[in-house]
Each structure stands twice: as C-alpha cells, then as structure tokens.
Amino acid sequence: MSQRPKTRRPRPPEVRTLWVWWTPAWFCTSGRIEWGVRKALLLFVAVCFTTASVAPAAVAVPVRSTAGLRAYFVITEPAKTVQAAAAITQNGGTVYAAYDAIGVIVAHSSNVDFASKVRTTEGVQKVGATRTGDLPADVANPPLPPAETETATTTPEIDRADMTQIGADRAWTKTLGAKTVTVAVLDTGVDDQHSDLKANFDAGKSASCAYGKADTRPGAWRPIADHGTHVAGTIAAAKNGTGMIGVAPGVKVSSIRVAESGSDLFFPENTVCSFMFAADKGVSVTNNSYYVDPWMFLCPSNQDQDAISEAVKRSVAYADSKGVVNIAAAGNETYDLASKGSDDSSPNDTTPAPRQVTNDCLSLPTELPNVVVVSSVDASSAKSRFSNFGEGKINLAAPGENVYSTVPGGGYQAMSGTSMASPHVAGVAALLRSANPKLTPQQVRAKLAQQANDIACPTGMSASCKGSATNNSYFGEGLVDAAEAVGAAAGQPKGAISVTKPAEQLGFGGAPALPLLIKGMGGSGVISYSANGLPPGLEIDPQRGWITGVLTPGAGRYKVTVIARDGEAKTASESFFWNVWSF
C-alpha cells in the first residue's frame, strides 16, 4: 500500500464530509482501503463491517523481505530494562525509549532475526514487533505540525442538545470546573490556538508521543488531523460567549499526540509513551477515542500482539496507579465485544487480511482493566447504530451523534461516533474531580456509574441488548450525568419517571393518523418527548407528547419507541407497534 500523500492543507473537500454511520456506498467500495487505513483508528469513522462475507483465514503475518528499520517492544520485569539493553545492542538493535518503571523498552532494529534472538535472552519476558511495516524516515527527525491560520468566530454560544441531554448546562450554573484539573486528549493533536481552547490549554502537560518517545518541543502536540481538536472542544471549550461550550469549560485540556503524521496511525509505542507521559505529568483524566493500531484486536496467541498487549496494559495500569482516570470510546463497528468472531481490517499499516478472533483478543485500550468504556447514543438516548456494545464491556453511554465542536483553524463542525461520546464522560469525570480533588480513580468510576441515568434495552427490538434496565450491554450503567456530578441535580430513585405504553396502532397510508398522546409521569421538572421508529409522515410534539401527521402511502409494521425525559435528564421509554395499511 502506498502512503497517502500529506494532503491536509488544503484539505480535500471530502474531509469536510460529516461522518455518520449511514456511510455512502463509495466508502465501502473503491475508497474503502485508503480511508480504512488512514482513519480506521479514529472512532468517528463508520467502518463497513461485513462479517457475513468474510471467509475465515489464517492471520496474515507479513514476511520480511527487506531489512528496513522496524520497531519492537522488549519487555522485562519492572525496573529491569537496563539489563536488557545489552542484548538489544548485541542483536543489532538500539534503545529508542525505555520505560523502566513498567519494564518496557522501545527498540529499533534492521536485523530480521532481532525478535527471535532477543526473546532467548535471560530476563526478557516478551518481544514483539509493534508494526508490520518499516518505520517512516521521519522517525530520525520528527516534523513539527505547522501552526494553523486562525479565524475566530463571532457566533454566539447556543444550547447544544448533547450538553442539555447530559445536564451539562445545569452543571455550569454551579461550577465550570477547576483550573487545577487537566484532561489529556490522547489523539491526533489539538489546535491550542483555537479561540475556544486557547485559554484552557495546558501546554506543560502536552507533547507528541509519535514513534514512542515524548517530544515536548513547543507545538509538537499540534494537530495532524481534525479529530483531537474536536474531542478537546467537547471536554473543555471555553464559556466565553462565542462558538460552543465544553462539558467542563473551567478545566484545563492538554494534547498528547498519539497519531503520526503521514499515516495518522496510533501505534502501540506511541500509546505507551502517552499514558506514561500523562501519568508522570499528573493529568487527572485521559480521553482515548481510538484503538491501538495496527491491530483492531490483539490476540495473545501471536507473540507480537501479545507483547503489544502487555506493554499497553502496563502503561494504562501505571497511569491508573498514579491517579489518572482513563476514559475510552467503545468503537464504531456495531461489534459485540463480548462475542468476537472476525476482523477484516488488520493489520491496517500494511495489508489487512481477514482473520478469526476469539474473546481472548482485546481492543486496546478500551478492553483493559479500569478503563471507563463509553457507547454512543442519539439525541433520544437510543443506541447509535454504529456503536460497539457487549455484555460486561460498556460502562456508560453518552451522546455521539452530530456533536458540534471545535476544529483546527478556529472553526466548528458536527461529527458523529463513539469518539464524540467518550469526551462527554471525560468532561464529567473532570467535573467530579473539580468538585472533589481527592477522589481516587476507583471512586470517580463508582460515582460515574451511580449517577448515570439508566437506559433500558429497547424492548423486543434487539436480542443483542442483554442485561437489566439498570446495567446492560448497550448502555452500561446508563447516560452520564454532568448535573449530578457537581450537585446541580439530586440523585433520584430509579424509575421515578414513567411513560404510558400505547396500545398497538393502526392507520392507513395517505390518511391522517389518529392523534396519539404520549404521557410522561413523575420525575422532576418539565417533561419532554421524543420517538424512534415512527411510520413515515408522523412526528411527535416534543413539548406536548402528541404524535400526529399524515401517513405516507405504503404498508408496513413499525416498531415505535417513545421516550419521556424529565428536567433532570432522567428518562423512561416504552415501545409499541404501528401498523400501516394501504389500498
């Protein structure tokens, strides 16, 4: 696969395209590989996942025919990396970076036997290639991303549906968050000069971790793609009268750039570097809206993938031990993480090949212990079609569709994906830490779970949603609650709000439907209404709960879910069928 040229400036027009799950067909055909390789890591991109058409095949292990420079993890016991350095040198390698506290070395070598030789060294526990291709020439002299040309907006801030949905607007009446709390965005870099981010940007806790070694030169953290800046805005865009407002507009946000320019990939050594840097700099929360490239799932039966898993796992555990709360996106493949079967997108740094995977194979960092995993919901708190799910795999849900946030150069854009859901939770974690700086990561996770607003599985709609009304495979503990995090809303008994369950409805295509009243009860404050799956032609009045309209000609049986939401964002939902006949 040829490298995609660096065409970010000027951006090709399609980069401005809103990425939503109903991806156009071209994405799934001719353009697929290029975009897949370039963007598969970014969890705001819908991947055309075609399990049915994938034939089981052996894992592709690219054969090394050339002696280019490759990167490896060499793993020892913690605090024992110095002893392994000699073996690395003796076998034609160099130590590029060493993380002694967790026993992880990033080594470079052109020796095709490097891994097998070093594996036999006493004190070395695991060795694995971090990539399936050669290191780019840039590794010798990493480029600094250029500063953006900024155009400040004068557009006033308006209420955004995602912020109202999680109670962030009510949280702001109590607190905007504390300047002592920094959320690190592990991503494609952040535009620190954006007028909505500049005041909240923490350069002292920012770096590039491209190639696996922290680069703190000013601007190294800057963007090589839009994604990280969008994530940063959702967390902490300023409440300054223009643009938009992040969940925690009074906290600091830093950029730890994981992605490399050229490939835009989030390689494992970059990820390890990022968690170590975040931990050692004392950041409070990290947001991780990506999976570690080049493998969508890391399988322990493969020595390379096993070493990658071990290194990333240790770095996340290290961050956790230093008090960092790690939040991650669930992923956008509509994949059941509790029932894995196939992966046709790995390795994405060379040539992907279909392979069978088991539940032992993990998506990193999402499936590591103590990582808070976030699925995506729409404005009605229904699961986003693209969102991954899985029993025991999801902690919380947050809005991830048409999320309006900052992009490099001073602008704004709406994007969709679990990438956009995760930073809502990172922002709420930052509010919790602002309200109580002494909370341990475990306590922050417990509060996020307790305060979440339950979302039950859609009744009868999908067998893939498993679990109870209070914790299930689609939404985990429920929708994250920013208001309750800062004491701007009381915790409520579960089920305090309810909604009428309508009887099965009958209507005729081309004729007005009999008006149907949805009625929410209980809860606190004003109740609003929404509905999913209405027959074409009908709509619900969000204030009054009436469903009215003229049915579009045509027959069908529609599964409708109605949702009532109270003033504290607690929701209740019911489903029923609407049958449409036509003559």
Ligand SMILES: [Ca+2]
């Ligand atoms: Ca603003």
Ligand SMILES: [Ca+2]
């Ligand atoms: Ca719950």
